[in-house]
Amino acid sequence: GAVVSQHPSWVICKSGTSVKIECRSLDFQATTMFWYRQFPKQSLMLMATSNEGSKATYEQGVEKDKFLINHASLTLSTLTVTSAHPEDSSFYICSASGFRQGTDTQYFGPGTRLTVL
């Protein structure tokens, strides 16, 4: 299967700081990338969908000014959590999909565990 990486794998930060998470597709061109969040014992919740070169589409209830998404190339998308607070502590996972992989197949990154103190 295709390889998707995320960096960092975990991060601890102080309340009020911003954190940037990178998602890279290493061996294919990802026309679409997704950002999910998962709280303990909960399902993955889609936060936003981004297509390369265009603005991200955010799910209802997700603040676009707080969770900034950039998908400037076919291999890289970034999620920046601005002014992070303890309630933003979660497991953030990206996934990527491309035409070659088929319309339904998403390949997930290993996730980033964010802890906001």
Add this chain to the structure above:
Amino acid sequence: RKEVEQDPGPFNVPEGATVAFNCTYSNSASQSFFWYRQDCRKEPKLLMSVYSSGNEDGRFTAQLNRASQYISLLIRDSKLSDSATYLCVVNPSGAGSYQLTFGKGTKLSVIP
């Protein structure tokens, strides 16, 4: 009704047992269905797609009943390594859309 609902679990089964998970989805227009596996503190990994005719991959069998909007996963001869959370996943929009909707997952523990 939630978009994708699964057995709450947890399922604790002995090695070698057969275990079945069920899932229902609310959007009758859904076209694509999957089972993913998620290990603790890890990302989900695709286990198998689910086709209308049913499909089998080794010890794993998936079935889809469109009329009842019901998906199942059967695991035969359970191994310790099967211990994980199994996620029922639906693409509610069908071909051309990449979005997936995840169920909450069913936790399986296979006991020696």
